Amino acid sequence: xxxxxxxxxxxxxxxxxxxxxxxxxxxxxxxxxxxxxxxxxxxxxxxxxxxxxxxxxxxxxxxxxxxxxxxxxxxxxxxxxxxxxxxxxxxxxxxxxxxxxxxxxxxxxxxxxxxxxxxxxxxxxxxxxxxxxxxxxxxxxxxxxxxxxxxxxxxxxxxxxxxxxxxxxxxxxxxxxxxxxxxxxxxxxxxxxxxxxxxxxxxxxxxxxxxxxxxxxxxxxxxxxxxxxxxxxxxxxxxxxxxxxxxxxxxxxxx
Amino acid sequence: xxxxxxxxxxxxxxxxxxxxxxxxxxxxxxxxxxxxxxxxxxxxxxxxxxxxxxxxxxxxxxxxxxxxxxxxxxxxxxxxxxxxxxxxxxxxxxxxxxxxxxxxxxxxxxxxxxxxxxxxxxxxxxxxxxxxxxxxxxxxxxxxxxxxxxxxxxxxxxxxxxxxxxxxxxxxxxxxxxxxxxxxxxxxxxxxxxxxxxxxxxxxxxxxxxxxxxxxxxxxxxxxxxxxxxxxxxxxxxxxxxxxxxxxxxxxxxxxxxxxxxxxxxxxxxxxxxxxxxxxxxxxxxxxxxxxxxxxxxxxxxxxxxxxxxxxxxxxxx
Numbered sequence: 001x002x003x004x005x006x007x008x009x010x011x012x013x014x015x016x017x018x019x020x021x022x023x024x025x026x027x028x029x030x031x032x033x034x035x036x037x038x039x040x041x042x043x044x045x046x047x048x049x050x051x052x053x054x055x056x057x058x059x060x061x062x063x064x065x066x067x068x069x070x071x072x073x074x075x076x077x078x079x080x081x082x083x084x085x086x087x088x089x090x091x092x093x094x095x096x097x098x099x100x101x102x103x104x105x106x107x108x109x110x111x112x113x114x115x116x117x118x119x120x121x122x123x124x125x126x127x128x129x130x131x132x133x134x135x136x137x138x139x140x141x142x143x144x145x146x147x148x149x150x151x152x153x154x155x156x157x158x159x160x161x162x163x164x165x166x167x168x169x170x171x172x173x174x175x176x177x178x179x180x181x182x183x184x185x186x187x188x189x190x191x192x193x194x195x196x197x198x199x200x201x202x203x204x205x206x207x208x209x210x211x212x213x214x215x216x217x218x219x220x221x222x223x224x225x226x227x228x229x230x231x232x233x234x235x236x237x238x239x240x241x242x243x244x245x246x247x248x249x250x251x252x253x254x255x
Numbered sequence: 256x257x258x259x260x261x262x263x264x265x266x267x268x269x270x271x272x273x274x275x276x277x278x279x280x281x282x283x284x285x286x287x288x289x290x291x292x293x294x295x296x297x298x299x300x301x302x303x304x305x306x307x308x309x310x311x312x313x314x315x316x317x318x319x320x321x322x323x324x325x326x327x328x329x330x331x332x333x334x335x336x337x338x339x340x341x342x343x344x345x346x347x348x349x350x351x352x353x354x355x356x357x358x359x360x361x362x363x364x365x366x367x368x369x370x371x372x373x374x375x376x377x378x379x380x381x382x383x384x385x386x387x388x389x390x391x392x393x394x395x396x397x398x399x400x401x402x403x404x405x406x407x408x409x410x411x412x413x414x415x416x417x418x419x420x421x422x423x424x425x426x427x428x429x430x431x432x433x434x435x436x437x438x439x440x441x442x443x444x445x446x447x448x449x450x451x452x453x454x455x456x457x458x459x460x461x462x463x464x465x466x467x468x469x470x471x472x473x474x475x476x477x478x479x480x481x482x483x484x485x486x487x488x489x490x491x492x493x494x495x496x497x498x499x500x501x502x503x504x505x506x507x508x509x510x511x512x513x514x515x516x517x518x519x520x521x522x523x524x525x526x527x528x529x530x531x532x533x534x535x536x537x538x539x540x541x542x543x544x545x546x547x548x549x550x551x552x553x554x555x556x557x558x559x560x561x562x563x564x565x566x567x568x569x570x571x572x573x
Contacts, residue, residue: 095358100330
């Protein structure tokens with residue numbers, strides 16, 4: 001059995017992080033820094049905003065926290081379900097699988113790129129809401145925490161779904177959407193969780209968007225269901241859970 | 256310590272046994288050819304040896320590291336060149352090299368030095384700033400191999416390195432492989448080009464239907480089938496299908512095929528066949544313009560061991 005020392009662990013961790021960053025940088029260069037992808041990322045929350053405003057579901061200012069939550073959900077989990085199947089088809093994914101890194105580093109690298117993209121889009125929405133709607137803010141650190149942790153959480157979710165062994169992005173996107181769209185309605189984004197039927201409320205507790213939305217709502221209007229530590233802790237639990245499941249699935253489907 | 260040590264490796268996909276209890280070892284510095292028809296289990300074996308696919312049973316070690324339990328350590332000393340040119344076409348050649356080096360955690364100055372040297376060696380340095388989608392097929396192949404060398408591997412897996420390439424790329428890659436061999440790098444080569452394996456490899460293994468049918472030095476393998484000698488003959492007035500049939504019926508000719516402007520006649524007794532061919536030329540009022548006797552080729556060994564049927568014309572093996 002190979003011996004394990006502290007310096008060995010440090011070396012291994014550093015190797016994994018360097019590799020994860022290299023994979024993230026590659027994804028950003030190839031898939032995210034495209035004018036169409038960035039414009040699409042910004043237009044999506046704009047259209048959602050217009051749809052909900054036209055439907056008079058709430059005042060424009062009240063819509064902003066939920067809009068940021070949905071934006072992180074969709075932007076962070078949108079590219080890996082497309083890029084990974086394409087890389088399988090081009091056999092470039094085999095290059096990553098054969099590199100001297102663990103699957104954890106691979107999954108983290110793929111998720112980091114989703115995180116970067118999601119942060120970029122969320123900042124655009126945040127600044128636009130601040131400048132155009134002059135949205136009042138109660139606690140900026142809560143909004144930052146909400147955007148940061150939810151982006152990583154949903155990016156890892158996207159990477160998890162991308163483990164499905166297909167070379168066709170459509171197969172994965174349709175699966176992701178089956179999860180993403182219901183989350184909007186059961187996570188307190190536009191419909192308060194307290195008004196949901198009891199089954200809906202129970203499901204809300206196992207939705208990461210519930211905790212992300214709670215942090216962001218708290219940052220804007222000070223109203224929160226949970227203590228911020230609970231929200232952050234739950235999002236960390238979801239990130240670790242998605243990372244573990246993704247790791248298992250990539251290993252299982254490599255054959 | 257061997258570069259590669261394989262012991263009773265098995266890979267099953269459901270009911271299908273793709274690799275069936277194979278064992279072999281490759282000493283450090285050896286060039287080892289892995290030959291077999293399509294679907295024989297070559298790629299599956301490489302995927303197991305590189306840790307991409309776990310074996311159903313058995314064990315493989317790379318420089319003493321178990322590929323399943325010490326995967327990262329085992330991979331650190333190897334370079335892998337896939338059959339498909341798996342480069343990122345939306346990145347430049349330089350960015351591809353940097354990515355490959357970062358996956359091996361090579362520091363900035365070292366990876367830039369390595370990348371520059373290798374790209375120059377592969378005649379890609381001048382185009383390093385261009386996106387790869389503008390590269391030719393040969394250039395992409397060269398870049399794929401260059402990426403496999405960026406970490407200075409002690410063991411290089413080369414899967415069909417020259418398949419379908421132009422002459423220039425072929426020569427550059429063959430020269431590079433020869434250089435690596437002389438530098439003491441262990442090479443695990445799979446190829447459909449049997450002549451390539453014959454020239455480059457110290458030993459070859461022939462795998463068929465998941466089993467290793469033979470494993471030895473090319474010349475020793477050829478000696479095992481001395482019965483498959485041949486006489487190559489060219490006539491002044493060409494190669495008609497009727498003549499091929501007539502030559503097949505000569506005494507002591509086991510089989511015959513057309514090879515370009517010549518016929519190749521397989522026999523156990525070349526002397527007898529030479530006499531028969533000269534008599535044939537006389538009775539058919541033609542002239543023999545060249546005639547050569549040949550020992551069995553590695554391709555002959557391959558055909559015999561794998562039970563493949565040669566094509567009627569060129570006899571290409573794929």
